[in-house]
Amino acid sequence: MRQVGRFSLKIWQIMLGGAIAVLLTGQIAPADALRAIDPDVMLFLFGMFVVGETLVSSGYLSSLANRFFSRAKNPDQVVLGILFGMGILSALLMNDTLAVIGTPLVLALAAGRRISKKLLLLALAFAITTGSVMSPIGNPQNLLVAINSGMASPFVTFALYLAIPTLACLAIAYAVLRVFYRDEFQPRTFEAEAVQQPDPRLALLAKISLAVVLVLAVVNILASLLTGSMLVTLPLIAIGAALPVLLFSEKRFVILRGIDWCTLVFFAAMFVLMASVWQTGVFQSLVSNGMLTSVPALLATSIVFSQFISNVPFVALFQPLVMAAGSGTAQLMALAAGSTIAGNLTILGAASNVIIIQNAEKQGVTLTFMEFLKVGLPLTVLQLIVYAGWLMVVG
Template structure:
């Protein structure tokens, strides 16, 4: 706005302060509106993600993983599926922060278009995060606020297959639009980079805790129909080895994404105030809440204007009040997430990727993103709609 550059967290905080200062929500209501489970989960996962970068273990994993890619086509496939699956575990915004310098280094080393790999990264972490309750913040809201008994199993059952098909579709679309970037050439093995051995050991323990507790929950939900360990407890459990035993704990704490935490706290306050007005509820029809295709389409479109996390915060209570089933909740999670593939503004992770890329002299324009994003999103929505109608 003119000479002022406003970041997403500043805009959301401004909105929250506006409704507080004008008395549209009381300080007590604002305090209770902030979802502690979500805040604790994000805090813990951000610590693990930052330690993963500072330890050098991420660079070690990427070298080992991407050294197997012998040509440009395989590099793009590895980015799509490696980052996609990774975002299902570490959350998409975390992968956006740590993945951008990784793919730009990969582009320079392998002589591949940075734009192609930045697009592959953005699409991968958006699409891959769909299939996990901890893959992105809006999925986390759906899993926690719906009191889902077995979120890992439910998300996998409803969303894993269409997610894999959507990643395959993404590869086909990228190959179509960047066909000149896929010549037949062979790559040498990438050089190793030294890391912090002590912090790496702690990070391995943290990742093992995440995987172990997730497995415990999956088994427990299959046996008893409920989770044994809550999602916030998983995140804090994973962060504890780093907080308790790492000499770099304070450097890690300083470096985590505090702005995103401010964004979420402010969003909960602002969305609670909007909800209390009843205005948003008056715009929504019953058909929209029960139809999987309509929910998917609405989620994609509206998320372009108010962002996917605030949209889910507003829309999920309506879906639940309407008595809609699990398929509708999954459509809400999937549609609001896939909105990030349509335009840059559809997901905060896209903005993070581009901001970090611009620091290194690379970027993606709005229309470069949409040229690939529009046809891809249409295909992905059709894939998810077809699957959810069948399994729902």
């Protein structure tokens, strides 16, 4: 329930209200609440939000995407471009960032190429949710798994366990969309579109920031292969990528005002509220050992629970139990994958879905809960089978 009379509550406001409630009622001590907020996660999110906002504000990412899609000659290529282009990009940037810039982009593509707007919105949602599975920095829940598990080489681990099934799942998303929207894939002629020119100076800094992320990620991958550990921590990667903008851009304060502060508040409040819930022991009593050690059970549990408390709070509560049960890397990867593809089942399964739907409604396009579920249910079931089969083999 997010509507109270004339007031519509946002997710971050609900989480903040819960955190304030447990503090005021003494369910958690202020000192414990402060310690519960993970500085590594907060710093990483801040840095990546600065990079993402720079890419958006400079117009560089939009220009890049428009040039990429100008090569698409038919609806199949447009949908495949969204699924694999946005999917792979979401492994490098937070999926919420791509939800913000991707929504107006796919709506413009749909209008210019006379393709169903709902089809391309679904393609975008499935792309950035599924694609983000294969990287420790693709989404917040993967970041929690990577940091809180003490994983020595998260980039390598996520790639080895999740890259191949994720690419397969992106192909499955294309097949499912083609079944449900078969009439939209009829051949047609596309007209050339003008490409918006980016802000040259800010675009240069955006390129540098993106290069820092890529270079440091490669450095960590090589270091992990040679030494078994990372040279640069994930928070330092994000802060290092944000520094060129913060130090050298005249628009630094515009960028800072534009970043997603609400999500940072959401995370700080979530850490406090989930620490309080953890201290009660109620959540632990609902979990059986089979949920913690079986890969298929972990995947299914993650998908179902994430519909009710959202995937990030679920991982914050569930990961300590998985680690305490002595589960291995395959189980942690199942937790990351299951909690992420939960976003393909319903709109409420991922914050990025909500961002897409809300931004689309501002432009007069509505994608209903049932329209999403109709396509998302078979897709999620198929993806569950793929990830379960793959993780059981490699684990």
